[in-house]
Amino acid sequence: MGALSSSTIFRKVAMALSGLFLMIFLLQHFAINITSVFSAAVFNEVSHFMGTNPLVQFVLQPILIGGVIFHFLMGFVLEWQNKKARGIKYAVFKGSANSSWMSRNMLISGATILAFLGLHFYDFWVPEIKHKYIEFLPEDPNRYHEELVHKFEDLGRVIIYVISFFFLSLHLLHGFASSFQSVGFNNKYTPLLKFIGKLYAILIPAGFAFIAIVHYLNN
Amino acid sequence: MKLTLKIWRQENATAKGGMQTYNLDDVSPDMSFLEMMDVLNEQLMAQGIDPVAFDHDCREGICGSCSMFINGEAHGPDRLITTCQLHMRKFNDGDTIHIEPFRAKPFPVIKDLVVDRSSFDRIQHAGGFVSVNTSGNTQDANALPIEKAAADKAFDAAACIGCGACVASCKNASAMLFVSAKVSQYALLPQGQVEATDRVLNMVKQMDEEGFGNCTNTGACEVECPKGISLENIARMNREYLSANLKG
Numbered sequence: 022m023g024a025l026s027s028s029t030i031f032r033k034v035a036m037a038l039s040g041l042f043l044m045i046f047l048l049q050h051f052a053i054n055i056t057s058v059f060s061a062a063v064f065n066e067v068s069h070f071m072g073t074n075p076l077v078q079f080v081l082q083p084i085l086i087g088g089v090i091f092h093f094l095m096g097f098v099l100e101w102q103n104k105k106a107r108g109i110k111y112a113v114f115k116g117s118a119n120s121s122w123m124s125r126n127m128l129i130s131g132a133t134i135l136a137f138l139g140l141h142f143y144d145f146w147v148p149e150i151k152h153k154y155i156e157f158l159p160e161d162p163n164r165y166h167e168e169l170v171h172k173f174e175d176l177g178r179v180i181i182y183v184i185s186f187f188f189l190s191l192h193l194l195h196g197f198a199s200s201f202q203s204v205g206f207n208n209k210y211t212p213l214l215k216f217i218g219k220l221y222a223i224l225i226p227a228g229f230a231f232i233a234i235v236h237y238l239n240n
Numbered sequence: 241m242k243l244t245l246k247i248w249r250q251e252n253a254t255a256k257g258g259m260q261t262y263n264l265d266d267v268s269p270d271m272s273f274l275e276m277m278d279v280l281n282e283q284l285m286a287q288g289i290d291p292v293a294f295d296h297d298c299r300e301g302i303c304g305s306c307s308m309f310i311n312g313e314a315h316g317p318d319r320l321i322t323t324c325q326l327h328m329r330k331f332n333d334g335d336t337i338h339i340e341p342f343r344a345k346p347f348p349v350i351k352d353l354v355v356d357r358s359s360f361d362r363i364q365h366a367g368g369f370v371s372v373n374t375s376g377n378t379q380d381a382n383a384l385p386i387e388k389a390a391a392d393k394a395f396d397a398a399a400c401i402g403c404g405a406c407v408a409s410c411k412n413a414s415a416m417l418f419v420s421a422k423v424s425q426y427a428l429l430p431q432g433q434v435e436a437t438d439r440v441l442n443m444v445k446q447m448d449e450e451g452f453g454n455c456t457n458t459g460a461c462e463v464e465c466p467k468g469i470s471l472e473n474i475a476r477m478n479r480e481y482l483s484a485n486l487k488g
Contacts, residue, residue, distance in 0.1 A: 127456065
């Protein structure tokens with residue numbers, strides 16, 4: 022296992038699997054959030070379920086946080102190792118001639134998403150934990166939509182969110198198809214997969230931005 | 241054509257190198273890039289300056305020796321060629337051309353543009369072969385029926401000349417395309433099955449020990465490869481590696 026975990030392929034596969042897991046999470050997160058635009062009641066109901074279900078709270082949530090931490094830490098470790106593998110830098114390196122900006126700058130888009138996650142946790146996760154496990158306030162199944170809408174009253178916050186979703190899109194534009202390549206999936210369905218990946222990478226972040234903007238405008 | 245050449249000069253493996261500027265007049269657009277380098281070296285020798293050391297052998301795109309990083313790309317701006325197949329007509333009169341050695345920790349510079357690519361040899365020695373009894377009873381390879389699609393893919397992978405352009409072009413200095421081509425050419429053929437598990441494990445282990453970087457699927461290697469080796473090979477190697485680990 023020691024030799025396996027130190028291998029470049031193992032690290033690449035682990036990075037891909039954590040990325041795929043986070044993409045599945047992102048999809049369900051979007052599916053829940055989009056209901057807030059159409060129905061406060063549905064959003065409250067689903068949020069209350071997610072916020073009180075023990076399986077979600079004590080099993081899935083720690084796995085998710087672990088996945089996020091692993092993905093980010095691994096990303097930084099790999100970047101450091103890769104820089105070391107080059108040694109002396111080229112005087113001229115024309116990366117744009119043979120690869121996309123997104124593929125060469127996953128660290129920049131990833132670090133932006135990490136900074137955004139700090140704000141996002143501060144906005145939603147920290148108050149939620151405080152409400153439930155520190156102040157032990159009484160549970161109100163109808164508070165979620167109001168709390169969400171309240172956050173998007175501030176134009177500055179909405180702008181930061183939209184910019185972050187743009188970087189999330191850039192990250193996914195490379196990350197989606199790259200994850201499948203890393204786990205060994207490259208065959209006649211790859212062009213279709215790349216197309217689906219582009220759709221996912223554009224539509225999901227655009228959908229999140231749409232939610233933030235709609236709530237700001239409704240305010 | 242008049243050119244300004246900015247070339248990496250390094251006395252030896254331990255010396256500190258740097259970019260030196262040379263001017264070259266009367267370069268013909270019909271010259272190959274290496275012929276232009278020959279003309280430069282004639283000029284330098286006439287001036288009593290040490291000529292620029294660079295690797296070259298066949299000068300017809302087969303040996304993979306000519307390891308130059310030209311204007312930010314392995315083998316220069318053209319596609320599916322080695323440096324010896326690059327012609328000066330790809331450049332314009334008055335251009336400044338940056339010429340550097342392939343850069344990677346496992347490719348240390350020996351002198352000027354010459355790098356030591358023996359790390360590739362050691363990876364190959366770790367498993368890039370099939371063991372055949374050559375005592376006189378060798379089975380005719382053609383006696384084994386092989387699906388055309390598999391044979392074609394194996395031949396495509398075997399086209400790799402081990403030049404190192406994949407490593408040089410990769411922002412991570414990863415050698416995955418090279419190693420995956422060597423793994424694939426055997427993994428696709430029945431002759432390669434017997435040693436398939438050990439092959440991929442040993443070759444990847446050696447690749448990692450040499451200090452190459454991690455592949456992040458930028459695809460730069462595939463674009464810059466003079467032989468058009470496909471990323472499909474890297475996916476195949478990943479599958480082979482994972483399945484070899486499961487087999488133990």
